Amino acid sequence: MHSVALAAPDDFDGWRAAARALVIAGIAPERVSWSSPADPPALLAGPPPPEAPEDAPAPRVPRGFPDLAALAIRHRDPQRFALLHRLLHRLQAERGLLEVASDPDVARAEAMARAVRRDAHKMHAFVRFREMRVAEGADGARFVAWFEPGHHILRAEAGFFRRRFAALRWSILTPCGSAHWEGAEGGEVRFGPGARRADAPAEDAAEDLWRTYFAAIFNPARLKTGAMLAEMPRRYWRNLPEARDIPRLIAEAPARVAEMVERGATPPALRRQRTAHLVSLPGGRSDGLHPAAASRVGTPAMPHAETPTDSDVPAALAALKREIETRNDLPGWSGQATQLVFGEGPPEALLMFVGEQPGDEEDLAGRPFVGPAGRLFNRAMEEAGVARDEAYVTNAVKHFKFTPTGKRRLHQTPDAGDIAYYRPFLEREIGLVAPRLLVTLGATALRAVTGRAMPVTKVRGNVLRAPDGRLFYPTVHPSYLLRIPDSAMKAREYDRFVEDLAKAAATARSLPAAA
Ligand code: URA
Numbered sequence: 001m002h003s004v005a006l007a008a009p010d011d012f013d014g015w016r017a018a019a020r021a022l023v024i025a026g027i028a029p030e031r032v033s034w035s036s037p038a039d040p041p042a043l044l045a046g047p048p049p050p051e052a053p054e055d056a057p058a059p060r061v062p063r064g065f066p067d068l069a070a071l072a073i074r075h076r077d078p079q080r081f082a083l084l085h086r087l088l089h090r091l092q093a094e095r096g097l098l099e100v101a102s103d104p105d106v107a108r109a110e111a112m113a114r115a116v117r118r119d120a121h122k123m124h125a126f127v128r129f130r131e132m133r134v135a136e137g138a139d140g141a142r143f144v145a146w147f148e149p150g151h152h153i154l155r156a157e158a159g160f161f162r163r164r165f166a167a168l169r170w171s172i173l174t175p176c177g178s179a180h181w182e183g184a185e186g187g188e189v190r191f192g193p194g195a196r197r198a199d200a201p202a203e204d205a206a207e208d209l210w211r212t213y214f215a216a217i218f219n220p221a222r223l224k225t226g227a228m229l230a231e232m233p234r235r236y237w238r239n240l241p242e243a244r245d246i247p248r249l250i251a252e253a254p255a256r257v258a259e260m261v262e263r264g265a266t267p268p269a270l271r272r273q274r275t276a277h278l279v280s281l282p283g284g285r286s287d288g289l290h291p292a293a294a295s296r297v298g299t300p301a302m303p304h305a306e307t308p309t310d311s312d313v314p315a316a317l318a319a320l321k322r323e324i325e326t327r328n329d330l331p332g333w334s335g336q337a338t339q340l341v342f343g344e345g346p347p348e349a350l351l352m353f354v355g356e357q358p359g360d361e362e363d364l365a366g367r368p369f370v371g372p373a374g375r376l377f378n379r380a381m382e383e384a385g386v387a388r389d390e391a392y393v394t395n396a397v398k399h400f401k402f403t404p405t406g407k408r409r410l411h412q413t414p415d416a417g418d419i420a421y422y423r424p425f426l427e428r429e430i431g432l433v434a435p436r437l438l439v440t441l442g443a444t445a446l447r448a449v450t451g452r453a454m455p456v457t458k459v460r461g462n463v464l465r466a467p468d469g470r471l472f473y474p475t476v477h478p479s480y481l482l483r484i485p486d487s488a489m490k491a492r493e494y495d496r497f498v499e500d501l502a503k504a505a506a507t508a509r510s511l512p513a514a515a
Contacts, residue, residue, distance in 0.1 A: 001046040002032045006081070009038035009176070010074045010152040019085045021052040023059045029089050034081035038152065038176060042078075061091055062098050067491060071113035074152045083108055117383055119150045120157050121502045126236045127161065129170055130201040143170045146200035146239055154179055158189045160499055163461075173200050313347040313432050320432070324398060324425055336402065338363045343394025343429055350508040352392040352435035353377075354426070354445040356477060357414050363400035368393050373479040377441075380478065380494065384501035392433050396448035397422050419448050430470065437463070437508040438470060439501070442477025461500055463507055473507065475500040 002022070006014045015034075022032060027049060035041035069084045077083075087105050091097050100106055129143035143165070154172065158179040161172065169183040173195035180190045321342040341358035344367060353369075361371030369377050381388050397418050402409040426448055430438065440446045447453050449466050459474045466472050481497060484490040 002027060002049045003041060003045045003047070004032060004034050004049060004081070005041070005045075006034065006036040008152075008155075009036040009076075010155055011036060012070050012073050015073055015081055015084065016069070018049055019088050020059055022049045022085060023089055023092060024052040024056045025050050029082060029086040032082065032085060034085070036081075038076075039078040039081075059088060059092055061088065062095070063487075064098055065091065068098070068109055068113055071116045072109045074116045074156060075112035076151050077112060080112060083112075116151050116153060117498075118385065120153050120160075121385055121506075122236065123147060123149055123153060123157050124160055124499065124502060125506045126239065127172060128239060129165070129168075132171075132201050141169070143168055144200045145170070145172045146195075146197050147172055147174050148239070149174055149176075152176065155191060158191070162189050316432050317343070317347060317429065320425065320428055330399065330421070336404070337399040339366050340398050341366055341368055341395065341400070342398060343392055343433075344368060345392030345394075345433075346390065347392070347433055349390060349392035349433060350436045350511075351386065351390070351439060351505060352394065352430065352433050352437075353439045353441060354430075354449060355393070355395045355441045356444040356479075357395050357397035357418075358400045359411055359479075360400065360402070360409050363409075368395055369478075372482060373477070376481060376494075377478040380498045380501055383498045384505060386501060386505045392435060394426070394429060396426055396445045398425070414444055416447075416453070419444060423448055423451070427468070435508070436471070436511040437504055438466075438472035439504045440472055440474045442480065445477075446474050461503070471511065473500070473504040475504070 004015075004018045004022075006018075008014075022029075032049070033041055033046065065087070069087075072080055072084060083105060087097070087109060090105065097103060098106055101110070127145045127147050129145045132142045132144045154174050154177050158172070158181075161170065161179070162181050165181070167183055169181065169185075171178060171180045175196075176194045178192045178195050180192065321340065324342070325340050337358075341362050343352075345352075355369060355373075358368060359371045359373065362368055362374070368374070378388050381391070397414040400409070401412045401414055401418065403412055404410075430449075438449060440449050443453070443456050446456055446459070449470075449472050451467060456474055456476055460476065461473075463471055463473050476493070476497060478497070481490060481494055484493055
């Protein structure tokens with residue numbers, strides 16, 4: 001029996017090096033015992049695996065395997081190292097193994113990867129930083145969070161918090177490890193040993209702000225207790241200041257709904273309000289930044305209002321589609337496109353995605369985002385925990401603009417005139433759906449929603465207010481991800497995109513209904 005002791009429970013590089021050597025040496029997975037500091041060895045230690053000869057050919061794996069293994073290795077199951085080794089071993093003879101979803105090893109690894117992704121998204125949503133009192137004379141405040149992840153995700157997810165709270169000094173303490181960031185001083189995130197709950201501040205001066213905020217955004221008319229528990233499982237409640245109010249808010253919901261009906265709908269003030277500039281609302285308070293800290297970095301208070309329901313919306317959307325179809329002043333390419341591609345999705349969706357324009361496959365199918373970019377978008381949505389059919393998906397420009405070249409129709413980016421032509425229609429479509437949050441995918445959508453050309457990279461990942469008062473969240477277009485040639489960068493950018501979608505969804509859920 002050979003033994004491999006990994007340096008950390010999420011030591012992917014260590015696992016990969018050892019697993020490669022084992023596969024090259026032809027050592028069967030059942031003859032290896034794996035351990036890490038969090039996974040004690042089951043047996044007495046045996047010899048380490050032999051070093052792989054320099055010139056031995058590396059084991060071949062399909063493209064999806066490294067990503068799958070890198071995720072699954074963060075799972076808390078002590079069998080994960082052996083399972084991944086067995087998969088690597090089997091892949092040498094069974095090339096298409098990963099496509100066999102019913103294979104028990106594949107299914108187990110996929111389930112582990114999904115659980116790790118879910119845990120990461122919960123961490124993004126439920127880490128709550130509290131201000132740590134610092135000794136007099138010490139410089140700058142530190143924000144400290146206590147979090148109990150279900151899996152070994154701290155090191156992998158620290159980058160999310162570094163990007164999100166780059167300017168603050170923060171620490172995240174967990175039972176198995178801690179991460180520390182020095183804010184504007186930059187450098188690297190430092191990792192340290194695990195901590196105890198008592199090491200993090202239990203409360204801070206502005207604790208009640210969280211609770212007031214949560215109570216303000218809690219919409220009793222939209223309460224679905226099952227869905228809420230699925231989103232915010234009870235095991236996270238201990239660390240969420242707002243959670244202690246949930247039982248009371250649920251109990252009071254029926255009476256509050258009756259009172260809302262009695263009072264009638266609030267007039268749609270937010271929609272009419274026009275502001276000259278975009279206003280950044282970092283995180284929309286679903287981001288774990290304490291409201292007090294948020295106000296220090298310039299976050300305006302969240303508006304809230306109750307939306308009247310409108311049973312005519314599907315009919316009005318259909319009428320808008322017909323109206324565009326019957327126009328005869330469409331920009332020059334309209335004669336070429338097969339058909340108008342209008343938005344689709346539930347008219348009461350909380351989240352509305354705006355893309356650029358239909359592509360070749362969308363033009364033929366008459367539906368948005370069904371081609372290669374759409375498939376990537378669907379996958380990212382699933383990973384972000386958003387069902388595509390829960391969201392309304394549309395495009396800034398509703399016809400496929402292309403240059404015919406031989407058998408192919410080459411996509412042409414819409415110009416300012418195309419965007420301006422469709423903008424009033426898009427505004428009406430948005431007005432009818434009245435989502436809580438719009439997500440703009442890429443530069444064309446950003447321009448269509450704001451009326452201004454601006455680089456997506458400057459504003460990506462923030463909750464912003466458009467000139468018409470609407471809240472929106474800019475991110476990249478999925479076809480940008482398809483075009484990245486370097487696979488490591490592609491994987492990183494894809495993860496950022498999934499993070500963006502998860503954050504936008506969490507923000508939309510936590511926002512009050514748009515008025
Ligand atoms: N790209 C878009 O922006 N929209 C689609 O519908 C398809 C690809």
